[in-house]
């Protein structure tokens with residue numbers, strides 16, 4: 001018996017070749033095992049269980065046709081081939097579309113059915129698949145997906161590679177890196193599932209499930225790879241449907257289903273690998289030799305039984321002698337300024353992936369559905385276009401901020417309407433416009449006309465609100481530095497509400513109210529969010545501060561109502577997490593109420609919402625939250641939200657003109673514009689939808705992703721206002737590009753720079 005085993009890499013993210021060899025050696029002591037590798041730097045070639053090593057040229061150099069012919073000869077001679085390299089398995093599925101009796105890898109159609117992320121083959125198994133999107137979606141929609149899933153998302157490559165991207169910047173960087181490495185835009189973004197990782201490994205021959213085993217990861221490496229695990233039999237509720245799946249797919253070879261079990265005991269399928277896992281010998285130790293069962297099933301030659309030694313396994317690092325015929329490679333050229341040299345996977349798999357891409361005309365093995373879609377452009381509301389149509393571009397000097405009058409009016413109207421709809425007989429829902437987000441008079445006026453309060457973080461903002469027409473009793477004062485320039489700017493009349501940022505401030509404000517220096521209808525505190533880091537508010541999760549807070553609240557002047565404020569940007573922490581925080585805040589408030597004896601009358605939930613997130617599904621989540629309040633805080637009579645960017649962001653855009661177009665071989669372009677990050681300081685934090693006028697019919701169109709970079713006019717390395725966009729072919733110097741979604745901090749925090 002002769003068995004070829006490929007995939008011998010044995011670093012900290014190992015391939016399974018060594019484990020397969022150890023297991024087969026135990027079952028077939030006299031078989032000839034040939035290790036196949038594509039680099040002499042894979043340390044597994046020195047493993048003693050291999051009788052011979054078949055060393056090939058690295059993947060980027062190898063003559064694939066000649067290699068295919070050699071493998072066919074090997075298989076025809078009666079030897080078996082067990083591949084443990086995903087890409088080699090895919091390539092072999094193309095070389096042997098009808099399989100080969102001695103090739104122990106799955107057929108092409110089966111590979112398509114287990115392709116990530118949809119994993120069609122999982123139908124019938126008691127598993128779920130976590131929500132995902134492909135990255136052909138517009139940046140705008142990808143950002144929404146990340147917010148919805150609390151920025152706990154994985155960006156995944158077509159074969160390997162998965163990175164957690166916790167912010168928009170990180171996402172953009174990693175997308176660039178992965179797209180470049182795999183030369184594809186076909187990545188996907190999948191929501192993280194929290195829980196314990198476990199796997200089922202099985203083997204099958206021509207559609208018959210031969211054996212299977214379950215392993216729970218008990219210890220992980222830095223790369224989340226198994227370091228120790230426990231092994232058990234697979235329950236029949238899982239095995240029975242799996243048997244069906246294997247039959248349906250006509251599976252041959254090893255496999256691993258990687259899963260996560262969540263707190264509700266639900267299994268989530270993360271990946272289905274078309275090969276044995278690297279820990280497979282850990283199962284053999286427990287008496288379950290899956291590779292041997294595969295060989296037995298394929299050849300009919302009985303394997304020696306492996307005696308169970310333990311139910312758990314762990315790993316160690318071993319030193320092994322280097323085979324004299326394959327001495328270590330010489331040291332690399334001295335240093336070149338680099339520090340040391342690392343043992344990255346050396347056999348050129350990335351380059352092989354790129355070669356495979358070029359071979360695969362229909363790309364169906366990678367994305368599972370056989371379609372390569374064009375990146376989609378973001379949708380924009382009709383009011384953007386209406387507003388743009390009233391702009392006379394001949395009259396304005398770019399870069400120019402454009403006020404979207406209809407858009408802004410509609411936003412405020414909708415927010416006011418939602419507050420009205422959500423209000424109940426017991427609890428009134430109100431809005432307070434955050435002045436700092438964009439103090440433009442037109443927006444402040446809209447807030448006033450829509451029945452909002454004005455929310456200010458400084459007395460100068462209070463003055464501005466009053467100038468525009470707010471009465472002091474419609475003003476909420478917040479933030480850590482609200483008494484800045486108190487002597488000149490504090491209104492004499494009563495404010496609506498003051499929220500103190502510390503217990504120190506609270507005692508000073510109580511003093512000021514008692515001696516008549518300050519008047520306010522409600523007095524409250526801002527609570528620091530527990531578990532999510534924040535510099536604001538009173539940190540309630542230390543007993544000492546909590547005690548001080550409770551005592552101070554007991555002491556509040558009787559004529560003021562008591563309110564509680566918290567603020568954490570849902571745009572940053574994610575929507576689910578925000579509502580979770582809301583509930584935990586209700587519990588904290590409930591304790592404060594019980595211990596201080598003062599009832600919370602006003603609950604102010606701050607801002608930080610991305611446009612439309614709060615209104616999602618007609619504010620369904622908000623409605624549920626309001627229902628929840630009386631359970632915890634029966635005396636709350638008003639809930640205030642403080643939208644800033646949710647209203648201001650879509651209300652303005654930044655128009656800029658093309659100054660120069662530079663085209664490079666291969667279709668990439670760099671385009672210099674007269675705008676810059678000085679006018680779009682939020683460019684790094686979230687995507688902006690970009691509109692451009694069609695040269696033929698003048699219609700405004702949203703740009704999709706492509707290979708053009710927009711360079712700002714500033715002589716600064718980081719002044720790139722958009723990367724990866726597609727400009728129309730007709731674009732020329734002088735054309736106007738409109739960056740939407742620039743009405744919040746882009747506007748208020750823009751700065752004058754490079755203008756002499």
Ligand SMILES: *Cc1c(COP(=O)(O)O)cnc(C)c1O
Pocket residue numbers: 434436437455457478479567569606607608609642643644645646744
């Ligand atoms: C800044 C701020 C807001 C508004 O935040 P946005 O991110 O613009 O929605 C609301 N409340 C307070 C206290 C703020 O400081």
